[in-house]
Each structure stands twice: as C-alpha cells, then as structure tokens.
Amino acid sequence: MVMIQLLESPIFGLIILPILIFSARVIDVTLGTLRIVFISQGRKNIAPLVGFFEMFIWILAAGQIFSNLTNILYYLAYAGGFAMGNYVGLVIEEKLSLGLISIHLIIKDDPELLAKRLKERGFGLTILTAEGVKGNVKLVVLVVKRKNKVKILNIIKETNPNAFISIESVQSAKGGDFPAHGKTRWNLF
DSSP, X not given: OHHHHHHHSXXXXXXXXXXXXXXXXXXXXXXXXXXXXXXXXXXXXXXXXXHHHHHHHXXXXXXXXXXXXXXXXXXXXXXXXXXXXXXXXXXXHHHHTOSEEEEEEEESSOOHHHHHHHHHTTOOOEEEEEEETTEEEEEEEEEEEGGGHHHHHHXXXXXXXXXXXXXXXXXXXXXXXXXXXXXXXXXXX
C-alpha cells in the first residue's frame, strides 16, 4: 500500500523518477562507451556481456519515457543522463587505460638520452633515420601499455621537448620487448 502511494505521489513523478531516468542513462551510456572500447580492442568475451546490461538498463529508462510522454522533466533527465554518461564513460575508460598505444616521435636532435631513459625504465623502442622537410630526422617508435602514456610523455618532454608526437591505438601486438613488471598477454593473434 505504501509503495502504491509513493508511485502515485507528485514527489515520485517530479523528483524520484527523473533522477532514476537520469541515473539509468548515465549507467547505460557509460557501459556503451566501455563496450565500444572493448570491441575496438578485440575483447570479444566481455563486450557482449557489457552490451547486455547496457541494453537492459536502456530499455528500463526508455520505457519510462514512453510511459510518460507529456512530462518534459523526463526528457531532460534522459538527455542529461546521456550527456553525463558520455563524460563518465570517457573518464572511466581513461582511468582503466586498457590496451596498447603506439607512440611515434620525429626528433631533429639526437635521441640518445631519450632512448637511454626509456630503456632504463624497461621500455622497448625502435629508432630509424628518416628524411624530413628540413633534412634528416630520427623516427622513434614505441608500442606500450596505455597506462604508461603519461610516464613516457613526461620522459619525452624532459629530453626532447620539441619532438613531434603522434599517438595511435593498437589493436594487437605480437613479439617485441615489453616491460617485465606486470603480467600481460601480448600475443593477441
């Protein structure tokens, strides 16, 4: 009886239900963002599971909208939850730092100090001589765990602040030298 009174009260319709719709949207869009990351990284075991919960929660939120098409608060909660879910999903994805990245540097100066510091910290790299617009340059290539990105960028900033830096996601990598600390399955083929 108390539950029915709560569901029929103006407080539920004006405050509680919009908060529930907003929260459901934040959760489902956050899961959607993470699912896309898992798909792009080839994590085929977890992506469908995340997708299931994403859609289940979406159906709950959308159902409330379709049941109450005349209440603008629900539309605002739905749209606001979508926007916040994108933000939260990106923040969580950044904190998790899953996967690998490829860092390409173009350096005019000698990269010896950079190479030394990166190798001391256990990072493998490849250095090539290349032709740039203004003459010969060094191309430094690293494939590393995303969670090491900030650490590596700080080393680059200290040793070669004028380096041109390009960072890309890597779907998979096989072989090579990766830091020994922390177990990771690198052979993804």
